[in-house]
Amino acid sequence: MPDKNFHIITFGCQMNVHDSRWLAGALAARGFVQTPLEQARIVILNTCSVREKPEQKVKTALGRVQSLTGGDPDVLVAVTGCVAQQLGQKLFEGNGQVRLVAGSDGINDVPGAIERLLGEPRLRLSLLDFTSRYVEREPAGHSRSHPVAYVNIMQGCDNFCAYCIVPYTRGRQKSRAATAILDECRALLGQGAREITLLGQNVNAYGRDKSGDGTSFADILAQVAALPGLERLRYVTPHPKDMKPADIEAFSSLAPLCPRLHLPVQAGADRVLARMGRKYDSQDFLDLVAILRKTCPDLALSTDIIVGFPGESEEDFDDTLEMVKTCGFMSAFSFCYSDRPGTRAALFPDKVAPERKQERLLRLQALQEELSARWLNDRVGQKTCLLIETRSPRQLGGEGETLWQGRDPYGALAHVVLPSGADHTGRMVPVVITRAGKHSLSARLEGDIW
Numbered sequence: 001m002p003d004k005n006f007h008i009i010t011f012g013c014q015m016n017v018h019d020s021r022w023l024a025g026a027l028a029a030r031g032f033v034q035t036p037l038e039q040a041r042i043v044i045l046n047t048c049s050v051r052e053k054p055e056q057k058v059k060t061a062l063g064r065v066q067s068l069t070g071g072d073p074d075v076l077v078a079v080t081g082c083v084a085q086q087l088g089q090k091l092f093e094g095n096g097q098v099r100l101v102a103g104s105d106g107i108n109d110v111p112g113a114i115e116r117l118l119g120e121p122r123l124r125l126s127l128l129d130f131t132s133r134y135v136e137r138e139p140a141g142h143s144r145s146h147p148v149a150y151v152n153i154m155q156g157c158d159n160f161c162a163y164c165i166v167p168y169t170r171g172r173q174k175s176r177a178a179t180a181i182l183d184e185c186r187a188l189l190g191q192g193a194r195e196i197t198l199l200g201q202n203v204n205a206y207g208r209d210k211s212g213d214g215t216s217f218a219d220i221l222a223q224v225a226a227l228p229g230l231e232r233l234r235y236v237t238p239h240p241k242d243m244k245p246a247d248i249e250a251f252s253s254l255a256p257l258c259p260r261l262h263l264p265v266q267a268g269a270d271r272v273l274a275r276m277g278r279k280y281d282s283q284d285f286l287d288l289v290a291i292l293r294k295t296c297p298d299l300a301l302s303t304d305i306i307v308g309f310p311g312e313s314e315e316d317f318d319d320t321l322e323m324v325k326t327c328g329f330m331s332a333f334s335f336c337y338s339d340r341p342g343t344r345a346a347l348f349p350d351k352v353a354p355e356r357k358q359e360r361l362l363r364l365q366a367l368q369e370e371l372s373a374r375w376l377n378d379r380v381g382q383k384t385c386l387l388i389e390t391r392s393p394r395q396l397g398g399e400g401e402t403l404w405q406g407r408d409p410y411g412a413l414a415h416v417v418l419p420s421g422a423d424h425t426g427r428m429v430p431v432v433i434t435r436a437g438k439h440s441l442s443a444r445l446e447g448d449i450w
């Protein structure tokens, strides 16, 4: 039934990727069929507006869908996620194919809305209201899970960092009930998951809102860590100001909690951090890193950094470079500051010139490349364990052997040759790291797979 063919294009963060997976599962459970874009009658764009570039990409994608389908009015386009929340019904203007806009909390009702729109060709719908509590979603109906699974523990953010649009697009923080989180984790583990990443825009503030049920972030971490069958536990994204002693302690007391933490620093200069509204200074951050490393000596840290925040001087930027060196991040996502409508920083007068931002970004990225290469090189010779995710797209010469890829506890991608004739997906493979590439590792099997 071609009318039921759908395709989803996803932009943005892990939460959006996760929302898209749920949407695909929920549509499949209702009899829809996921296809390549060319064969789709329903196209869903799940969007991000965190910076100008992702937002531009959404507009380009909308244009591409229109030209690929010749503007066919029978093709139904749904725009969901953060751009939909931000632009709302404006997205209907000048594009007859767009018949559904759904913001962050509206996504839950997208499958039902699509069914309704198919029956009423003249209708357009918008689902833009925020809910006051975390709303549970209908089950997506997967029978087997990927070995690496993601579970939402909250929605939204209350921090209002001066540059950030997320509190406006994802709404206020709403914690999910601990029982629902644990039920979903148990179900995923029952379906073959071995690693779980807990997701939220500010995970370690979990429970501190009116949706909370008295369970703290450290509590939910410990409860998930205790579930039978769980090999690895991760979470993203924590805020440095909300890392409580119990959250730090968890790195030594919870065996499945991986020695890897994505901890966004954003900038190294106190003046910039204060104007960003981050509520910590550079010393607070360094102290936090020191205690984390004391608690978990092999902890690998990664981060997010914004360069060229309004008013950032050359000295301020040098402080960021210094911070990056001192912390020795294994990787970093770095971005040029971009004005987001409605945020405080968009009104700051002292904007940094685009060429200067770009030049600083390149310098920062060159430094980080060096640190990342050093981190990978230092791994050579170490014994570790990979959780195999998939066959490697790289080809291999040897007969009876296949190249597989997985991640180590630090989240680094590694390739390993394993015996052919078996599906190694989801297996734990003890290895020795033999070589460091530019962005990944090579490893040799050493021991028994389980």
Ligand code: SAH
Binding pocket: 050, 051, 157, 163, 164, 165, 166, 200, 201, 202, 237, 238, 239, 264, 266, 304, 305, 306, 335, 336, 337, 338, 339, 340
């Ligand atoms: N909740 C997470 C992620 C927020 S969005 C956190 O607090 O870290 C992901 C990253 O995008 C941010 O960490 C920040 O580095 C970057 N970002 C957000 N708004 C931005 C803006 N206006 N310009 C440039 N980068 C931005």
Ligand code: SF4
Binding pocket: 157, 158, 159, 160, 161, 164, 165, 166, 167, 201, 202, 239
């Ligand atoms: Fe945005 Fe700050 Fe919230 Fe992160 S903590 S989502 S940067 S407002």
Ligand code: F3S
Binding pocket: 011, 012, 013, 014, 015, 016, 047, 048, 049, 050, 081, 082, 165, 166, 169, 170
């Ligand atoms: Fe982007 Fe929204 Fe995530 S703005 S980063 S998709 S929360």
